[in-house]
Amino acid sequence: MTPRAAPPIRVHELTRYFGSFCAVDHISFDVRPGEILALLGPNGAGKTTTLKMLCGLLRPSEGSAWVAGIEIRTQPQELKHKIGYMSQLFSLYEDLTVLENLRFFGDLYRVPRNRQEQVLERAGLQPVRNELVRNLPSGLRQILALWIALMHDPEVLFLDEPTAGADPQQRAEFWNTIRSLNLPTIVTTHYMTEAENADRVALMNRGRIIALDTPESLKQSYLSSWNLFALQGPLPQGIREVLQGIPGVLGVISFGRDLHVRTEKSVTLEALQQRLLSRGFSSLHLKPIEPTLEHVFFAWVEPVPEEAR
Ligand SMILES: Nc1ncnc2c1ncn2[C@@H]1O[C@H](COP(=O)(O)OP(=O)(O)OP(=O)(O)O)[C@@H](O)[C@H]1O
Ligand SMILES: [Mg+2]
Known part of the structure; x- marks a missing residue:
């Protein structure tokens, strides 16, 4: 009934x-x-x-x-x-x-x-x-x-x-x-x-x-919880591990040659750049990006299997 x-x-x-x-x-x-x-x-x-x-x-x-x-x-x-x-x-x-x-x-x-x-x-x-x-x-x-x-x-x-x-x-x-x-x-x-x-x-x-x-609200609530950055490739070896070790970095996923980095809100673009510089990674191209549903999904179901993309 x-x-x-x-x-x-x-x-x-x-x-x-x-x-x-x-x-x-x-x-x-x-x-x-x-x-x-x-x-x-x-x-x-x-x-x-x-x-x-x-x-x-x-x-x-x-x-x-x-x-x-x-x-x-x-x-x-x-x-x-x-x-x-x-x-x-x-x-x-x-x-x-x-x-x-x-x-x-x-x-x-x-x-x-x-x-x-x-x-x-x-x-x-x-x-x-x-x-x-x-x-x-x-x-x-x-x-x-x-x-x-x-x-x-x-x-x-x-x-x-x-x-x-x-x-x-x-x-x-x-x-x-x-x-x-x-x-x-x-x-x-x-x-x-x-x-x-x-x-x-x-x-x-x-x-x-x-x-x-x-879809819009899912993406908005992502951005109200986290920041998202793209690091443009080609990228030096070992960078993924370095990123994963930075405090406030919550997830790193590959998109083609790029890496997309999800962080706590407190991690700014400048702070992330500084961290990478201090580890000897200079002249990298890092910028904030808008999430897609793919980012939303992987934020919920990480860790991400490589073959899923
Ligand atoms: N008749 C069944 N007996 C036992 N396990 C089953 C049966 N049908 C489904 N399952 C299990 O239940 C889970 C969910 O299966 P389901 O087919 O609903 O997934 P799905 O989301 O449709 O996956 P896919 O994207 O591969 O189609 C799986 O682990 C599957 O092995
Ligand atoms: Mg099915």
């Missing part, structure tokens, strides 16, 4: 154990009408497990959620018609054409044939209707899988890494499409730059939501 003005998605202390391992650990948040929430986190953070519970595919161990007014624990079968779900390894039939895939999934959901045709048109897939899915570029496959998830006119949308493997232009097009739908949406991603497109971002790590806010 939800109050009348309840948000389209309300998650309350949602938890899932696999044996004694806690994959999703008492997470709570709302998604508002028309809002896109990005669930951003590394491998194993618990993103897919969260979406599966919200789709009624996996039973929560504790807590619950309401999706389009439906309580996921008690009415999972009623959820199916209210939600669109694009799973992480979404499966289209590769040896069927675009139209045949739409027909197959459309008939399964009892979507009228004229609606199936409309979807083909809206998705911009008319020109490739008779192409085998196997021959489509990955961006178009993702668009087709999205529209298959939308065919039955869901009230809420769940997308699990929908743009994995797509190039930046295809990703931008995909985001334009989901933005135009104006549906409450949860989208999971590994891509920090992609999460910047969302209305709000939930940073997830080891089953927990460690921060949740608009």
Whole structure:
């Protein structure tokens, strides 16, 4: 039972154990009408497990959620018609054409044939209707899988890494499409730059939501807690270790040939320069920079594995 003005998605202390391992650990948040929430986190953070519970595919161990007014624990079968779900390894039939895939999934959901045709048109897939899915570029496959998830006119949308493997232009097009739908949406991603497109971002790590806010507010609160400097490369050997040993330096991460240094607020540009000078490092190019979501994320989940970038 939800109050009348309840948000389209309300998650309350949602938890899932696999044996004694806690994959999703008492997470709570709302998604508002028309809002896109990005669930951003590394491998194993618990993103897919969260979406599966919200789709009624996996039973929560504790807590619950309401999706389009439906309580996921008690009415999972009623959820199916209210939600669109694009799973992480979404499966289209590769040896069927675009139209045949739409027909197959459309008939399964009892979507009228004229609606199936409309979807083909809206998705911009008319020109490739008779192409085998196997021959489509990955961006178009993702668009087709999205529209298959939308065919039955869901009230809420769940997308699990929908743009994995797509190039930046295809990703931008995909985001334009989901933005135009104006549906409450949860989208999971590994891509920090992609999460910047969302209305709000939930940073997830080891089953927990460690921060949740608009991309702008996440970055602002970073700057109200810490300073961020870029040291431009190429850099002399051993500089990372020296930086890490300076009092007030909290984190050092590589960005290409540069190093980005997170410090306590008390560490100024001049103080950092002085410290480096006193250690024999002169004529280095050091400047304050604005954080991106990547910096925000790594500030929460340091130490940073090199292969994560
Ligand atoms: N059926 C299962 N049985 C046991 N452990 C599981 C099961 N499903 C997931 N896990 C574990 O739960 C944790 C969270 O997995 P999940 O798939 O939700 O992560 P994710 O954030 O989606 O990761 P990725 O970015 O790789 O897709 C992982 O450690 C995973 O190994
Ligand atoms: Mg996943």
